[in-house]
Amino acid sequence: MANLSVVLITTLISLLPILTHSFSPESPTDRRILVLLDDFATRSSHSIFFNSLRNRGFELDFKLADDPKLALHRYGQYLYDALILFCPAADRLGGGLDLAAILEFVDSGHDLIVGADVNASDLIRNIAAESGDASAVVIDHTSYAISETDGDHTLIASDNFIESDAPVLFKGIGHSLNAANSLGLKVLSASSAAYSASPKSKLLSPPTLAGSAISLARNNARIIISGSLDLFSNRFFKSGVQKAGSSKKYERSGNEQFTTELSKWVFHERGHLKAVNVRHHKVGETDEPAMYRINDDLEYAVDIYEWSGTRWEPYVANDVQVQFYMMSPYVLKTLSTDKKGVYYTTFKVPDVYGVFQFKIPVRPFRHNEYERFITTAFPYYGASFSTMAGFFIFSIVYLYNK
Template structure:
């Protein structure tokens, strides 16, 4: 290979890497889309077009393509992965469940859509992310009270779901205008797992079973415990969307009208397009991504940051928090940001004030304990990326020449000492010279 050609290839590769996810531009840009069949590209084109219109570069590949790869020379080629291949048993190239989980562990994002014929591979990836699909391979979510009137098969597996999570960060400030059409498999979420959130749940009357056979045993998944769509925000702030329905993203469901059984309201269009668009904005960090900058602390009345504090010093602590809007950083406004002055346990815990422009500040007195302390900000809130800030600072006691020479509270002791000395002097004179 000639030197000019090698230089050109190196430049192109570095350009790909440099345009990837970065702290200053956290929105995913390069997205790999893996499909069971390339026909999905056209049957779900409205969803893909909505992503491309927002600046995403989608790379479509068959899931079993032997040339597919997430990384090359130790560098990831993509910022996010969309896995629209529910029936795939084995991924192509070097891809497998472990490679996809490593991709997420490296801070990248994932959208996974399954259906009633979900393969063991898809189930394994979902389980590792904290979501367990129904073990029955033929099971689907059935609802005899909240099914869509347009369910032509009559088995009530076409559900009009409207049991959404109450979070403006995840689903946007504008309320979802219509129920979401869902046809697929349900899943369960461990309630003790705080990283997994059900975004769309089934109604209390729903259950998971094989619609083509009679129930011989009670279903394992019932009611609102059934998750239809869930999200995961990992501890490294990677985000995952897991849906039990691939059809939910399809053009047909986007364009369909929806009317719930027992309701007279016929919505002109389902809420699928609005729902998946808003949740995709969250998954791809267009919303709810925080950063903290300009962390400062100093003594009251001073501007420079000291290398050490003295017990009982008055100090001020401040920082700035911004939220990514998809195009720029905007001030983040909240009333629950706290700072700890920490050594083994928090000696000081203060809720910080804000100027509504992204600046948070507080002041407090250094405790009367010396040692190595930390300023700690641990901010975790539903839907937003967590902030974890820590900075060590030593605290020393008073030096011998910094104590007050005469303490008012000690005046009685001073008086007792001088009176004792005066009495001893008088006693000595009387004893020596009295005859």
């Protein structure tokens, strides 16, 4: 794709769409990671990235992708909390691992990083295709990095991403994001002049993927899919970078900062929220009822905290929302906050009875809870009394009139 392929994908829980599932009540980052490689040489060539994970408290288990003893779970329990696939050439995985097993691993709430390159196998492309489409080499004749290889415009210097001190070096394939995936985000994009094609053949027709539609990397449960394995390499970390058309030269690329922040996100060291102490009750009361009645005034509150890397801190935002829904949302409210982690709001229970999320029954008024005479029902009262009066008059006339 013409986009530098780095994509983020995340799963969310229902009541608060911004909250992700918490793996541990104490720390969401104290986890084991399985790293699958084509060759153990990658362990050395990408050591800076791996060491940064170790220094942040992760336990890495390195294995070759074709290891016959590979296993993600045993006796019904998962052995790892996250998976890194730095094995772009692997046609198949050992130990019976396949596409279905990896997708099941992700669907069960575990994290995944996929690093691909121009030699990406069908297996790696199929994994990436679950959230978009992997394409050919990304070429950019305007935003390439100046290098010793004259005319090589596949080494791209991109600054179309989160703020960084220097451009990021990218060399690999692009990725288009599936428009139907509302949880996918492009975190590294190509310039409008980029396109995806084979650099060794003539371009006889317009490329199917071009411009900023090309993702250089992308992110889901949480997942990162990168079209460049070199993006995480020591060589790119230490390389100086000068963007074509610019006189400014950076001593080091922004790759290390970029991948560090990206890995903090995917492994829940940042942007990880937890909701605790959810409570709701009728206005003016304190006890949570077994059910609500239609048109009741309801108070809802929840405490939200964010993991800072070392401890849980109050989360402060102005766009946290709560949904009260049955099949579809009936109430969508933005919560107020005391800026100490407590979010709250009040709303009226809809005039529809059934079982609503947050799993609370809503019942109609009982017969003795209505007003004795309802104004809107006066026409029906009149019709009823006039019918009775008419029947009485008819009976008198019929019985006594000769």
